[in-house]
Amino acid sequence: MSDTSQPNSSGLMRKLPLIIIVAVAAIGAFTLKDYLNFQTLADNREALLSFRDSNYLLTAIVFMAAYAAIVGFSLPGAAVMTLTGGFLFATFPGALFNVTGATIGAIAIFLAARWGLGERLAAKMDTSDGLIKKIKEGIDENQWSMLFLIRLVPAVPFFVANLVPALVGVPLGRYAMSTFIGIIPGAVVYTSVGAGLGEVFDRGETPNLGIIFEPAILLPILGLCALAALPIVLKAVRGKKGL
Known part of the structure; x- marks a missing residue:
């Protein structure tokens, strides 16, 4: 009896962080x-x-922690937080x-998804046949390019870019680095908009x-997307020549 209940209990514990994230995200979406x-x-x-002027370091720490929580739990308000960062701290820092x-928030949801689902799903994809295995192999062969692409393309939802890498076995270090670098262009744009929010609010x-x-x-960002996709294109061309 204990032999069968232990694996079930272990499986539930592995999924618990992801279950909590989904539950908090659902509640947050309405509240x-x-x-x-x-x-x-x-x-x-x-x-x-006023609080920032009196407690600059504390404000910065609390702000980053709040931003991480919003992203980690997929709560509404990420765009508002990005502009708030510019409003409070200027374009830089x-x-x-x-x-x-x-x-930090993206890493949290990545780890929860990979621990709960990703490792098993990646293993199943490795042992599967047909189209699923080809998709997994394609991502594995072009991980850096694919990771940068899903971060740079504005049409890709942020939570999708957080979850997909976890479900296909992307290493944590590679995911963290590509996330940090890949979101810089969009973050700089929206932070600069936030830096001018005072005037926007004054005008109502x-x-x-x-x-x-x-x-x-958009054009410079698309240029970065093309640069990220270049290794994939070159590899595909070389593959056809090899045939």
């Missing part, structure tokens, strides 16, 4: 969406700036604080989150 928004930031901006907090307006899709910003 926090009315609080983690630009209006809340506008209403409390004087208090936030605000972008650094944003990238650090987001990376809301920030333009679609700025990243403007040609002057």
Whole structure:
């Protein structure tokens, strides 16, 4: 009796962090969406700036911890937090604080997903046949390029970019480095928007989150995407020549 219950208990414990994340994300989606928004930031901006001026280091630490929690639990408000980083700390070091907090949160959800599902799923993909195995092999052969691509392409949801690598067996160090570097361009753009939030609020307006899709910003990011995809293209061309 104990022999059969122990594996089940162990499997549940492995999935527990992921279950907690999903539960908190579901609750947060309904309870926090009315609080983690630009209006809340506008209403409390004087208090936030005053606290920052009196406790700069503590504010930075608390901010990064809050950002990590929002990303780690897939809570609403990541865009607001990124702009808040610029509002409180300017483009720099605000972008650094944003990238650090987001990376820590991404690592947390990556580890929870890999511990609960990723290792077993990756093993099954390795032993499978057909299309699934080919997809896994394709990702394995181009991990750096694929990891940078899913971070750089604005259309890829952040939580998807956090989960997919965990489910295909990407090493933690490679995931962390590609996340930190890959989100820098977008983070800098939105942090710079946040640095001008004071003037936006004074005019009674809301920030333009679609700025990243403007040609002057989108084209350089797409150029980085093309650069990240270049090794994949070259490998495919060489493979065809080998045939």
